[in-house]
Amino acid sequence: MKEYAPHEIRNFAVVGHVGAGKTMLCEAMLACSGAIPKIGSITQGTTVSDYHASEREHQMSMHVTCMHTEWLGKKLNLLDCPGYADFAGDGLSALRVGDFALLAVHGAHGIQVGTDQAWDFATKYGLPKMIVVNALDRENTRFDTILEEARAHFGPKVFPLSLPLNAGPGFNRLLDVMRSEVVTYATDGSGKFTEEAASGPLAERVRALHKQLIELIAESDDTLMTKFFDEGGTLTEEELRAGVHGAIQSGTLVPVFAVSAQTDIGIARLLDIIAKYGSSPVDRARVPAQTASGAETEVRLDRPEPVVHIFKTLAEPHVGELSFFRVYSGGVTSNMELYNASRKVTEKLGQLLVANGKTRTQVTRLGPGDIGCVLKLKDTHTGNTLCAPGLALELAKVAYPKPKVHAAILLRTRGEEDKLAVGLNTLREEDPTFAHRYDGEIKQHILSGQGDMHLQVIAERLKRRFNVLVDLVEPRIPYRETIRGRAEAKYRHKKQTGGSGQFAEVWMRIEPLPRDTGVEFTECLVGQNVDRVFVPSVEKGVKTACNEGILAHFHVTDVKIEFFDGKMHPVDSNDVAFQVAGYWAFKEAFGAARPCLIEPICTVEVQVPEEYIGAVMGDISARRGKISGVDGDGAFQIVKAVIPQKELAKYSAVLRALTGGRANHTEAFAYYQELPAEFEKPVIEERKKQHAAEHNGH
Ligand SMILES: Nc1nc2c(ncn2[C@@H]2O[C@H](COP(=O)(O)OP(=O)(O)O)[C@@H](O)[C@H]2O)c(=O)[nH]1
Ligand SMILES: [Mg+2]
Numbered sequence: 195m196k197e198y199a200p201h202e203i204r205n206f207a208v209v210g211h212v213g214a215g216k217t218m219l220c221e222a223m224l225a226c227s228g229a230i231p232k233i234g235s236i237t238q239g240t241t242v243s244d245y246h247a248s249e250r251e252h253q254m255s256m257h258v259t260c261m262h263t264e265w266l267g268k269k270l271n272l273l274d275c276p277g278y279a280d281f282a283g284d285g286l287s288a289l290r291v292g293d294f295a296l297l298a299v300h301g302a303h304g305i306q307v308g309t310d311q312a313w314d315f316a317t318k319y320g321l322p323k324m325i326v327v328n329a330l331d332r333e334n335t336r337f338d339t340i341l342e343e344a345r346a347h348f349g350p351k352v353f354p355l356s357l358p359l360n361a362g363p364g365f366n367r368l369l370d371v372m373r374s375e376v377v378t379y380a381t382d383g384s385g386k387f388t389e390e391a392a393s394g395p396l397a398e399r400v401r402a403l404h405k406q407l408i409e410l411i412a413e414s415d416d417t418l419m420t421k422f423f424d425e426g427g428t429l430t431e432e433e434l435r436a437g438v439h440g441a442i443q444s445g446t447l448v449p450v451f452a453v454s455a456q457t458d459i460g461i462a463r464l465l466d467i468i469a470k471y472g473s474s475p476v477d478r479a480r481v482p483a484q485t486a487s488g489a490e491t492e493v494r495l496d497r498p499e500p501v502v503h504i505f506k507t508l509a510e511p512h513v514g515e516l517s518f519f520r521v522y523s524g525g526v527t528s529n530m531e532l533y534n535a536s537r538k539v540t541e542k543l544g545q546l547l548v549a550n551g552k553t554r555t556q557v558t559r560l561g562p563g564d565i566g567c568v569l570k571l572k573d574t575h576t577g578n579t580l581c582a583p584g585l586a587l588e589l590a591k592v593a594y595p596k597p598k599v600h601a602a603i604l605l606r607t608r609g610e611e612d613k614l615a616v617g618l619n620t621l622r623e624e625d626p627t628f629a630h631r632y633d634g635e636i637k638q639h640i641l642s643g644q645g646d647m648h649l650q651v652i653a654e655r656l657k658r659r660f661n662v663l664v665d666l667v668e669p670r671i672p673y674r675e676t677i678r679g680r681a682e683a684k685y686r687h688k689k690q691t692g693g694s695g696q697f698a699e700v701w702m703r704i705e706p707l708p709r710d711t712g713v714e715f716t717e718c719l720v721g722q723n724v725d726r727v728f729v730p731s732v733e734k735g736v737k738t739a740c741n742e743g744i745l746a747h748f749h750v751t752d753v754k755i756e757f758f759d760g761k762m763h764p765v766d767s768n769d770v771a772f773q774v775a776g777y778w779a780f781k782e783a784f785g786a787a788r789p790c791l792i793e794p795i796c797t798v799e800v801q802v803p804e805e806y807i808g809a810v811m812g813d814i815s816a817r818r819g820k821i822s823g824v825d826g827d828g829a830f831q832i833v834k835a836v837i838p839q840k841e842l843a844k845y846s847a848v849l850r851a852l853t854g855g856r857a858n859h860t861e862a863f864a865y866y867q868e869l870p871a872e873f874e875k876p877v878i879e880e881r882k883k884q885h886a887a888e889h890n891g892h
Contacts, residue, residue, distance in 0.1 A: 197525075198269040200475040200495055200563035204468055205271045205520065207258075207288035209316065210298035211308025212277030215328040215455050217243045217255055219298055220274045222455040226385055226462055227270070229263035229550060233458070242551035243274040247658065248651055256651060258284040258506055260518055260549045260565060266469040271565040277308045279858065280645030282315075283594050283627030287505040287576065289315050290592050291520035291565065293473040294322040294442075301327050301335035301361065301454075305343045307856050310830075313348060322442050322473050323348075324449050326464065330358045331365040331454035341450060351448050353410055354403070355467065356460055358452040359396075365454055370463060371407060372434070374400045377463065385458045407447075411437035414446035439471045475563025481522055483579070486535060486586040493522045493589065495562050499582035500524035500532060503589045507576050507624045509659065510552075517574055518549070518567045522589065524582065525561045532580040535588045539573045541580060575623040594627045597642035598860055599846055601649050601666035603630070610662055614639070617660035621652060628652060635749055636670040645846055670884075671840050672794060673877060674866060675745045676752045677787035680705040685779035686761070687771055698771035699761035700732055700779040704787055707752045709866055713740050717757040724760040728772040732757050735776025744784050745791065746878040747885045751866075752792075755780065791874050792866040794839040800849065801830045802857040809852050817841035818870075836864055840873075 208216045218233075221241045225233045234240035239250040243259035255276040262271050273288040289295060295316035299309055316323055327340055337358050344352045359367035359376065366379040369392060376396060380386040392400045411434060412419045418437050441447035449467065453460035479495040493501045506518040526532070530543045547554040548566045560566045574580060579588045605614060618630045618641075628643040643649045649666055656662045682703045689696040707714060715733045719726065740750035760775070798819070802810050810833055811821055819837035826832075842861060849857045869877065 197559055197561045198564060199561065200479075202267065203269050203271065203474055203563045204472045205273070205291060205293045205475065205563070205565055206296050206468070206472065207273045207275055207285065207292035207294075207316075207321075208296045208298060209275045209285055209289065209312035210277055211300070211303070211306035211312075212254060213303070214277060214298040214300040214306075214309070216277060216298045217241055217259075217274055218455040219296075219326060219328055219453070219461075220259075220261055220272050222453075222458055222461045223270070223272060223465060224261060224263050224550065226458055227263040227265045227465060229261075233456070242553070245552045248654055252647075252651075254278055256281050256284075257508060258288040258518075259551055260506075260567065261551060262548055262565070263550075265465040268469040269564070270465070270468060273565075275312075277312075278645075278647065279308065279311065280643070280648035280651075282311065282644060283592075283625065284506065285312065286315055286592050286594060289319050289321060291503060291505045292319075292321060293475060293478055294324065296468075297323050297325045299325060299327050299340060299344070301330040301337060301340065302332050304336065304340045305347050307858065310347060311858075322445055322448075322477075324442070324451065324468070324472070325352065326451045326453055328453055328455050330361040330452055331363060331457045331459065333362060335361045337361055337452060344450065348448060351410065351446050352450060353407060353447055354450040354452070355407075356450075356452045356463060361452075365457070366459055368452055368460055368463070369396060369400060371400060371403045372438075372467075374404060377460075379457075379459050385462065387462065408434060410447050411441045414441040414444045435470075442471055443473060443477055482590045483587045484590070491587070493587060495523055497523040499585055500526050500530070501579065501581040501585065501587055501589070502526060502532070504571075504574055504576060504578045504580065505592075507571075507574070509620075509624065511659075514570045516567050516569055517571050518565070519580070520565045521560050521562050523562050525559060526566075527559045528556075531583060533583045533586060534574050534578050534580050535586040536578040537573050537575075540583065541571050541574055543568050544570060576626055592626075595644060596860075597627065597629050597644065599645055599649065600640055600642045600669050602636075602638040602669040603641050603653075604665045604667055606663040606665065611639075613660060613662050614656070614664070617656045617662050618652075620660075621655055625652075633669075633672070635672045638669055640669055641666065646844070668843050673746075673748045673791045673869065673881075674751045675743055675748050675784075675789060676750065676792055677704065677706050677784060677789050679788040681783045681786035683779045683783035683786065685775050685782055687775040687778065689771075695763075695766040696768065696771040696774070697761075697763035697766035698728070698775035700735075700757065700772065700775040701759040702732075702736075702776075702779050702783055703756045703758060704780070704783045705754050705756075706787075707754050709752055709792075711752055713737070713751060714754045715757070716755065719757065719759060721759075724762050725767075728760075728762065728767070728769070729757065731769045731772035732760075732776035732779075735773035735778075736780045738773070739777045739780045739784075744781055745789055746881040748791065748881065750784070753784070753787075755783075791869040791877060793869040793873075795836050795864050795867050796839050796842060796861045797864045798835050798837050798842070798845075798859060798861045800833045800835075800857055800859040802833060802849075802853055803830055806853040806857060807831055807833065810849070810857065813848065813852060837861075838867075839863070 221233050224230045244255050259274045275285040275288045355371050357369040368377045375389045377387050451464045480492045483493045501522045502519040504517050504519045509515045528546045546557050581587050630641045632639050684701045686699040717729050814835045819835045821835045823834045
């Protein structure tokens with residue numbers, strides 16, 4: 195394969211809501227351009243993208259898939275992204291290395307949450323966008339209202355470059371606005387088409403559209419604008435064409451295309467526009483970077499030394515770990531040595547490859563702006579930068595969304611903790627959008643990710659790749675124990691066994707502290723009843739009791755303890771005796787100080803379309819939640835509330851059911867609050883049962 199110059203490359207991320215037909219659209223572009231002989235099928239699992247076992251199993255994209263083809267002498271690097279919010283991290287990685295976003299919208303479903311989210315992500319990266327309205331061969335499509343919706347969401351710059359003339363089953367005719375032509379596709383699936391000048395009412399329509407398009411384009415360019423007015427409100431075809439690229443770049447034009455991926459209608463024209471007017475690496479010739487000392491700098495496309503960004507790593511059975519990268523400057527060749535500034539290691543590249551899903555072709559060199567992959571790097575992971583030895587640059591990192599759902603991991607086989615840790619750490623290097631940690635308070639290993647499906651897929655990977663079988667369950671709630679009143683205890687520990695005995699007496703007072711202050715131990719001993727060397731012993735006993743819990747094995751918190759007097763014996767008193775006395779004195783005092791449980795409360799923000807606000811707020815109240823405000827945010831509202839953690843079990847699934855998948859939410863721990871009395875008894879009983887089961891099992 196030849197090496198492509200930067201202006202001959204089109205890197206783009208295909209993004210949008212799940213089910214819009216992104217994977218199919220990529221398939222259609224590959225087939226139309228001859229990279230594959232025919233279109234595969236999602237249901238039969240024969241598409242180029244979505245080739246992973248889990249993707250075929252769930253029939254949805256979970257990884258970004260790299261594909262490439264050639265059209266009009268340009269190399270198109272397609273990055274098919276998952277639409278499901280659980281896998282949004284890969285979409286972000288792809289947009290990071292794309293030069294524009296191709297936003298797929300389903301011709302019947304229109305603008306959905308995933309569409310808005312993809313738009314926002316692309317905007318965050320300053321990427322130009324093109325919109326494809328797909329599946330226009332389906333029943334009940336509504337191109338015109340989708341166009342209106344898109345303008346309502348994204349602004350008046352959204353403009354159709356093609357319109358369907360006979361949407362619905364049998365769809366094969368388009369009005370091409372740039373060319374003022376009617377394009378008719380053959381119905382034999384050959385992708386062949388004929389073009390004729392629009393006539394009659396269609397000619398009128400296209401003339402009106404043409405005029406609007408010229409105005410849009412002229413707006414983005416002062417000289418064009420002047421010309422436009424000088425020449426009485428028109429531009430030549432030539433000037434128009436010259437302006438389209440610039441207008442797409444600056445975002446004053448967001449072209450919309452009417453297609454059916456499945457039946458290959460409109461795909462060739464889409465490829466034409468991408469090849470002729472789509473952004474290339476030249477349009478993004480400088481990207482921000484940091485030097486080893488943290489100073490801001492930039493990487494320029496024309497710089498001779500290689501700088502590449504790894505945007506995806508993933509392991510495949512029988513292949514090993516693959517690292518996908520984009521070259522930002524200099525070009526790379528097989529067997530080149532590069533420095534990983536993030537991990538501080540030197541890597542040898544090995545054989546360079548370009549991918550079409552699981553089919554990979556060897557290449558000897560990839561020039562600046564191009565995308566490829568290599569196998570088996572030593573210690574280089576998603577998000578790392580590799581560069582010429584001596585450069586030590588790091589490209590700006592992708593800000594991945596924080597994990598928002600949590601599950602406790604239960605090992606099916608005891609003693610596999612180490613295997614689990616190795617598996618999770620390896621997966622985490624590939625996918626930075628999840629996290630895991632051992633929580634000592636609830637004594638569970640917690641897995642956190644973007645959604646329930648994300649967690650489930652991680653569990654499946656642990657099984658497939660590391661042979662670790664786990665169950666994911668709702669994490670325990672870290673209830674805590676505290677007191678509401680003051681109390682005093684005088685506890686004597688005395689034991690006379692054979693030879694030396696044990697003796698200690700501890701007098702203590704306890705009182706409540708404000709929330710989230712923890713346990714405070716002080717002494718105010720006067721006189722010589724107790725030797726001060728035993729103060730740490732008493733403290734240790736108290737801390738042991740606090741960790742074990744007194745009501746139901748939860749941590750004790752927000753208590754002040756004052757060790758104010760006691761008694762000792764010249765021979766039988768020792769460290770252990772005072773620990774024991776401190777332990778029991780505290781337990782006695784605690785029991786007398788009106789103990790209670792407190793529960794964690796979370797702040798929750800729900801992003802939801804206006805029409806579901808009532809349902810979401812009603813549900814929050816039913817969950818003992820308190821709403822603190824509702825803010826407008828474009829087409830969505832943000833409901834802010836505090837809700838007990840106990841009531842947030844499976845909340846993302848609840849929201850999905852409540853709003854037809856149109857809401858997103860975040861939750862974060864806020865503070866502790868007394869658990870209502872009616873819940874206390876069942877919680878204590880449940881915890882005691884759990885504890886007994888755990889301690890019998892060992
Ligand atoms: N009729 C029709 N169905 C389509 C078209 N594009 C995709 N589909 C179907 O819509 C479903 C979702 O497509 P897919 O490409 O997986 O969507 P993605 O989630 O956006 O990648 C699949 O069953 C496809 O076969 C199209 O142009 N016409
Ligand atoms: Mg897909």
